[in-house]
Amino acid sequence: MNILDELNWRGLIADCTDTAELTKRLAASPITLYCGFDPTADSLHVGNLVPLLALRRFQLLGHHPIAVAGGATGSIGDPSGKSQERQLLTKETLAANIACVKGQLARLLDFDTKTNPARLVDNASWTAPISYLDFLRDIGKHFSVNMMVSKESVRARMEDREVGISYTEFSYMLLQAFDFYHLRKELNCELQIGGSDQWGNITAGGDLIRKKLPGATAWGLTLPLITNADGSKFGKTVAGAIWLDAKRTSVYRFYQFWIRVDDRDVLRYLKYFTFHVQDEIAAFEKQHTENPGARAAHKALAKAVTDLIHGEAATTEAMRASEILFGGDLSGISESTFSDIVGEVPTKEIEKATLDGAGLPLVELLVHAGLCASKGQARKDIEGGGIYVNNLREGDFQRAITTANLLFGKHLLLRKGKRTYTVITAK
DSSP: OOHHHHHHHTTOOOEESOHHHHHHHHHHSOOEEEEEEOOOSSSOBGGGHHHHHHHHHHHHTTOEEEEEEOTTGGGTOOOTTOSSOOOOOOHHHHHHHHHHHHHHHHHHSOSSOSSSOOEEEETHHHHTTSOHHHHHHHTGGGOOHHHHHHSHHHHHHHTOTTTOOOHHHHTHHHHHHHHHHHHHHHHOEEEEEEEGGGHHHHHHHHHHHHHHSTTOOOEEEEEOOOBOTTSOBTTEETTEEOBSSTTTSOHHHHHHHHHTSOTTTHHHHHHHHOOOOHHHHHHHHHHHHHOGGGOHHHHHHHHHHHHHHHOHHHHHHHHHHHHHTTTOOOTTOOHHHHHHHHTTSOEEEEOGGGGSTTOEEHHHHHHHHTSOSSHHHHHHHHHTTOEEETTEEOOOTTOEEOGGGOBTTTEEEEEETTTEEEEEEEO
16 A cells, blocks of 8 residues: 555545655655654644654655654744644744654654664754745745635635734745755655644745755645544643643543544544554454444554553553552552543542541441441441442451551552542642
8 A cells, every 4th residue: 555545545545745646656666755844942842743643654664754843933923723823932942842852753654773773953053043035935936825815724814904914924835835945855755744734834835945956856745734523622631731741731631532532423533543554444343333332443543542642651551540440459659640640530539647547447438538428327238338548448447547558658549349430638
């Protein structure tokens, strides 16, 4: 399967400037392509994955990927898909963000292979040295305002009289077009890919190449912007964006994001975000249809993406943490992972001193936790085999809890029945 067939089967082609000619070019020899990202934060998020994984798909099939960090464009702000002006970032912040993102890119792209290594470049390196007058004379003269205004990203903002668009963001298209021209001229880059909201910027770059490099080939390929089955924006939760950096979104929460996707989305997302092949995804589809409760497709999706971003060891830890809320063994779990679990269930605090010495009767603790209405009910639940302490069934209603039972010296996990949890935190 060639790369365009691969992307098409996965539902990852939104538009292409000339599919027939690009198909011929890709069949002839490996192509150099690029995708840009503006370092607006110190981490990429799951919304960045579709184009960056597309770069990886190209690389796996022998092509030459370039990731362009927007040290220049990021200082301006892309108006595409935005209803208001972006907050301008300082040069220092942009540089720090780029440095942070480099490690994440290394997980997605192979920078060390000898045959077709990926490259990371910063567009500030070729944009910053050019004077404003030279840019206007050499680049700006090739763009008509009429054409720029017709682009969706610009027109939508201009139609909003209260917000409008600044000259700064209006100029963003020229900077991205200049990137494509520079990479075509200096690195023989013939293809730019990006989200479908980048179509206007990408085609502007192709037009500039044709005007300044007569006879040079240039193609643009866009990938769909992902939305959930209910129409909501992909990658957003009540708590905010799902980041690739574990300091922003823990591995456990990252894994949980994928394991909890809507049943209507899971097969699409297996195609979009994993490297499972057709036969494998067909098998997951069969399992999902026959026994959706087993959630085999969800587990495959969550494992594949978490492996890719955080590594297999971190995924294993996240999977164990997920199992804990289904009664799994607590032995060997790390404190950081358990802390993630704490945020998933109700928490009650208690004075640590009350657990010293002989400790506190479990029946009292169950009432304090809100798991039982009274000590009498707690006794019945214990004798009935429905109470668990740190996921171990407790049958002795006279049991007392002491500091020795605390996990990491401060937590106790109480469960009633199969799914009702409370964490007791000793302060």
